[in-house]
Amino acid sequence: MITLIGVLGVPLIAAALLAVIPDYRLSARLNGVMSFIAFVAATLLFWRRPAIGDFILVDDLNVVFIVLSTFVGFTTSVFSASYIGHELETGRLTPAYLRFYHAMFQVMMFGMNLALVSNNIGLMWVAVELATLSTVMMVGIYRTHEALEAAWKYFILGSVGIALALFGTILVYLAAHSEIGGGLDGMAWTVLVAHARGFDPALLDIAFVFLLIGYGTKVGLAPMHAWLPDAHAEGPTPISAVLSGLLLNVALYALLRFKMLLAACPGGIAPGPLMITLGLVSLLFASVMLYRRRDIKRMFAYSSIEHMGIIVFAFGMAGPLGNFAGLLQMVMHSLTKSAIFFSVGHVAQIKGTQRIAEMGGLAESHPLLGWSLIAGVAAITGLPPFGVFASEFLVVSSTFARQPVLAALLVLGLLLALGALFMRVSAIAFGPVRGPAGPVQASYLPMFAHLALVLIAGVYLPAPLVAWFQHVAALLG
Amino acid sequence: MHAISFDVAKILAGSLVLTSFLMIYQVRLLALLNVLGVHAFVLALAVAWQAHVQAAPELYITAAITLIFKSALIPEALRRIVVRLGLHREIENVTSLGLVMLAGVGLVALSLEVMLPVTAQADPLTRTDIALALSVVLLGLLMMVTRRNAVSQVAAFLSLENGIDLAAAGARGMPLVVEISIAFSVLVAFLVIGVFLFRIRERFDTVDMHALDAFRGDRK
Numbered sequence: 001m002i003t004l005i006g007v008l009g010v011p012l013i014a015a016a017l018l019a020v021i022p023d024y025r026l027s028a029r030l031n032g033v034m035s036f037i038a039f040v041a042a043t044l045l046f047w048r049r050p051a052i053g054d055f056i057l058v059d060d061l062n063v064v065f066i067v068l069s070t071f072v073g074f075t076t077s078v079f080s081a082s083y084i085g086h087e088l089e090t091g092r093l094t095p096a097y098l099r100f101y102h103a104m105f106q107v108m109m110f111g112m113n114l115a116l117v118s119n120n121i122g123l124m125w126v127a128v129e130l131a132t133l134s135t136v137m138m139v140g141i142y143r144t145h146e147a148l149e150a151a152w153k154y155f156i157l158g159s160v161g162i163a164l165a166l167f168g169t170i171l172v173y174l175a176a177h178s179e180i181g182g183g184l185d186g187m188a189w190t191v192l193v194a195h196a197r198g199f200d201p202a203l204l205d206i207a208f209v210f211l212l213i214g215y216g217t218k219v220g221l222a223p224m225h226a227w228l229p230d231a232h233a234e235g236p237t238p239i240s241a242v243l244s245g246l247l248l249n250v251a252l253y254a255l256l257r258f259k260m261l262l263a264a265c266p267g268g269i270a271p272g273p274l275m276i277t278l279g280l281v282s283l284l285f286a287s288v289m290l291y292r293r294r295d296i297k298r299m300f301a302y303s304s305i306e307h308m309g310i311i312v313f314a315f316g317m318a319g320p321l322g323n324f325a326g327l328l329q330m331v332m333h334s335l336t337k338s339a340i341f342f343s344v345g346h347v348a349q350i351k352g353t354q355r356i357a358e359m360g361g362l363a364e365s366h367p368l369l370g371w372s373l374i375a376g377v378a379a380i381t382g383l384p385p386f387g388v389f390a391s392e393f394l395v396v397s398s399t400f401a402r403q404p405v406l407a408a409l410l411v412l413g414l415l416l417a418l419g420a421l422f423m424r425v426s427a428i429a430f431g432p433v434r435g436p437a438g439p440v441q442a443s444y445l446p447m448f449a450h451l452a453l454v455l456i457a458g459v460y461l462p463a464p465l466v467a468w469f470q471h472v473a474a475l476l477g
Numbered sequence: 478m479h480a481i482s483f484d485v486a487k488i489l490a491g492s493l494v495l496t497s498f499l500m501i502y503q504v505r506l507l508a509l510l511n512v513l514g515v516h517a518f519v520l521a522l523a524v525a526w527q528a529h530v531q532a533a534p535e536l537y538i539t540a541a542i543t544l545i546f547k548s549a550l551i552p553e554a555l556r557r558i559v560v561r562l563g564l565h566r567e568i569e570n571v572t573s574l575g576l577v578m579l580a581g582v583g584l585v586a587l588s589l590e591v592m593l594p595v596t597a598q599a600d601p602l603t604r605t606d607i608a609l610a611l612s613v614v615l616l617g618l619l620m621m622v623t624r625r626n627a628v629s630q631v632a633a634f635l636s637l638e639n640g641i642d643l644a645a646a647g648a649r650g651m652p653l654v655v656e657i658s659i660a661f662s663v664l665v666a667f668l669v670i671g672v673f674l675f676r677i678r679e680r681f682d683t684v685d686m687h688a689l690d691a692f693r694g695d696r697k
Contacts (some may be wrong), residue, residue: 122653182650202595
């Protein structure tokens, strides 16, 4: 119980405190401390699980998501502390807005954690909505024309997506109605999965289509991805990091749960081909789009669409190997992409712009920042020895054994993305120094911590972790 | 008794679809918002009827929330924003309304065709409600893609939401309906107050502070 209070209660208390503390230095620190407490509590969930109730469920699957989510939340809060100092100096944010920003950050963490631990499909929906809303408010925080437009687009597309997901949720309840009856039982994961055998398959099929489109919008799958690049590019960079690293995963988690439900119901459609198609389309579309990007944050946003495509593809292939690869890829992507956004945030602050054409020679003017950006890009494009290589290799090799044509398309997408990202990053990192090259008060620790973890995972995955992932992959069916 | 309660539920759900069609061809913003109020009012009636038929008192709360928030407060707030932004005389350019209406008819046929066969096992009350609710959702989506103006997009989104509320109310004994309805209203209030006020503030900071003052002077 105490762990649950740490994961859910701490962000709420933090949000309330941060909303009233006027001093931004204090609140930035408090933000970090509270996020750290939530992370510790989440880690303790491995050993001390709360009892499964009508609303709360902590099992072997979601504990992975919760720990990842609170960890990236914590490192982002550390990065954010150094990031916002600069934003205050340049006057892009005022202290009043920072108060709002910090409070919203914790509300978002609360929403995501609640979505992950909820045992009730309705409660989960409400929590995802809460997390979405708080990020919408943060994306629009700069109040420039572009930021408002991005927030608006995000809001409208996100709301339509989530509305369709709610419709799907209602249909799932109806499909279960004849078997389980009314009441809270009819919405609890544990009860639903146990009784899925007797559900009405036709209704469940339609429900899954709504859920796939609805939560898929939030995952950022093409062609419902239009909100994602704008929201990443126009909001504060810490928010881009958590959007890519966490919020997409939460929506993916919801999708996986419903997929498990469908898999447990004989006579239902196979969710695999749908997910494989959407994943592959997202991957290929995003890799091609990467070539035309001029804004650095927008470019990495497209890279997130690409990776979510790979992950959804892997889960669509399913089987122990596909699920394992999907899980590993998801964890690696979260860590790597947020590390990249940490460095991109500082780069954009130094250069005073996000336009790639106005950046250059970063490895010369800011060696540490430049080389960590290169390392991040090497990791995200799947070069060895980083962990993404291991997971992408697994996705490709497991696909190759079963569907060689799909594997070829997958490799094509990966290579296209690799080419595009390296073309742009070499322009940013090497060559003559372009743009301002002033000093920066960067916090390297979160970035290095993430990259180190990804590197270690690439060289050596500890046996207990492998066993755990195999176990979860088996759960996913 | 059962036959009558079934007919009334059908009529109310059908009226909601009809009101969605009414919204589609309103090109003046204020008229659109008026119809939106009617839309939510019909929904409140439908939900209250479901509460009566299912003997589910918590649905009365949903109906009351719908009546207060969705049919009165939110359209009124939008109306004020429209007037403040000086958009109340604007006529929106919707291309080929006839085609849009035809597409709408197609969508209703589609949703009946999809939902009625698969819900054959559900009880008849739920069945029509779900099928017509899907029509309302699809009509809302259709309207969102045919409109450019932010206010009419919000109005379309609200009508889409009403469709989902209808589905939730029709699902017999679904818990959390009240909570979900509240969550939805909060979402919308957030949007209307948060995002719109952001926009207005920005507009008046940069463009037109005098216009706001002059407008206030007028009212006094």
